[in-house]
Amino acid sequence: MDMKTRIPARSGKTASRVIDGEAVIVLLDKQETIVLSDVGSRIWEIMDGKKDIGEISGAIISEFDATHEEALKDITEFVEDMVQRGAVEVK
Amino acid sequence: MREADKGRDQYLRIYRKTMDNSICFLAHWELTYKCNLGCRHCYAAGRKDGKEFSYEEARPIIDELRDMGCLYLIFSGGEILMRDDFFDIASYARGQGFALRLMTNATLIDEAVSEKIASLYPLAVETSIYAADKDLHDAITSSAGSFDKTIKAARLLKERNVRVIFKFLIMNDNIGEFRAVRSLAGEIGADFVFDFCVVGKNDGSKAPLRYRLDKEKIKDFFISNDLPLGKKEADDEDLLCIAGLNNIFITPHLDVYPCIGLDVKLGNLREGSLKDIWRSSEELNFVRNINLPDLPKCKSCGLAQFCFRCSGIALSEDNDILGPSNFDCSVAAAVSEIAAEKEELINNGK
Numbered sequence A: 001m002d003m004k005t006r007i008p009a010r011s012g013k014t015a016s017r018v019i020d021g022e023a024v025i026v027l028l029d030k031q032e033t034i035v036l037s038d039v040g041s042r043i044w045e046i047m048d049g050k051k052d053i054g055e056i057s058g059a060i061i062s063e064f065d066a067t068h069e070e071a072l073k074d075i076t077e078f079v080e081d082m083v084q085r086g087a088v089e090v091k
Numbered sequence B: 001m002r003e004a005d006k007g008r009d010q011y012l013r014i015y016r017k018t019m020d021n022s023i024c025f026l027a028h029w030e031l032t033y034k035c036n037l038g039c040r041h042c043y044a045a046g047r048k049d050g051k052e053f054s055y056e057e058a059r060p061i062i063d064e065l066r067d068m069g070c071l072y073l074i075f076s077g078g079e080i081l082m083r084d085d086f087f088d089i090a091s092y093a094r095g096q097g098f099a100l101r102l103m104t105n106a107t108l109i110d111e112a113v114s115e116k117i118a119s120l121y122p123l124a125v126e127t128s129i130y131a132a133d134k135d136l137h138d139a140i141t142s143s144a145g146s147f148d149k150t151i152k153a154a155r156l157l158k159e160r161n162v163r164v165i166f167k168f169l170i171m172n173d174n175i176g177e178f179r180a181v182r183s184l185a186g187e188i189g190a191d192f193v194f195d196f197c198v199v200g201k202n203d204g205s206k207a208p209l210r211y212r213l214d215k216e217k218i219k220d221f222f223i224s225n226d227l228p229l230g231k232k233e234a235d236d237e238d239l240l241c242i243a244g245l246n247n248i249f250i251t252p253h254l255d256v257y258p259c260i261g262l263d264v265k266l267g268n269l270r271e272g273s274l275k276d277i278w279r280s281s282e283e284l285n286f287v288r289n290i291n292l293p294d295l296p297k298c299k300s301c302g303l304a305q306f307c308f309r310c311s312g313i314a315l316s317e318d319n320d321i322l323g324p325s326n327f328d329c330s331v332a333a334a335v336s337e338i339a340a341e342k343e344e345l346i347n348n349g350k
């Protein structure tokens, strides 16, 4: 399946807040906390369970001056990592 | 690329930032003064006149807290489950990205309620257990059957993977129950914490203080249970209270305070916004800016390494927010005497 059309969403088992551009995510069932970097935080903010990875990468390209390939690769890796941690679910 | 960094250091850095930059990261919200038990020492027994907030009033306050950067919400009472709209409030807060911690006597939690609580994924459900002897616990809560109900609820929650914390408030007549309550927590899979800080009522009454341990009893307690003494590295650590630095307290009448224990009213959310109080309250700024040199006696106190001074107790019992809290002085004296006795034994090669 084309990654671009997949829709990532924050897991219902998380709580989160963006503090000064840094997302703090609490994995409630694991009682763990994750702090994301600036790009990760921005992806987390944009990720509303409606936008697909292609749409998210559009926003990241313009905000972080990245190429299309870079953005897509970064977002895909981010999403996979976060799925593994239980912070994100992908539709 | 590995974007996520779950390092504890990163989290502590952000936490520090919320304190340094006055970001309201945590709010403690007392949802109601109503309670189905009648704990004889309860601090919340006063301040009952007035209109408790509605769900409609709660939503914009939760939104405001979210916009201020608040991540953690502690809900307490009274008894939070006495509110018919508790799950409306809690679900709304979860929907706004908050992590919840719930303080409840747990007696109203049956299977269905435990399911609903589990679906909120609270960081913890905290409940007070006053004794493993059910008659003593029920005598303290003035409610026959409360022990059985609370224990049953704790088991139901644990079965649903909810973290449960048993809080043991040590008083004159339940001090002997410490080990048994700790074992009970272990058996159920609950965490266990203890405290001996019985405080006065929120209407100014000092009646509950008669249940408080004196210095000698605190000493006996530490020695007989062979507990670690909690000596700090630096004198000033924990002498300064963090009330209002990155946290706030809200009552059922929507009065705002820096902390549940610090009786300095900052405003009311029916009269103004939380953001305005947070930014502009003179009282809050005064509390936030108290530094060690401002504490005339404590700043040069020889017991400071053993002291966890509470500004709220200093104010409510000793009438000076900048002065010593005599209760904390007695705890610090007890602990330092034990430490000195232990050191002497070591020096004597025993």
Ligand code: SF4
Binding pocket: B239, B297, B298, B299, B301, B302, B303, B304, B307, B308, B309, B323, B324, B325, B326, B328, B329, B330, B332, B333
């Ligand atoms: S022991 Fe008393 S005087 Fe000393 S630091 Fe603590 S509260 Fe202040």
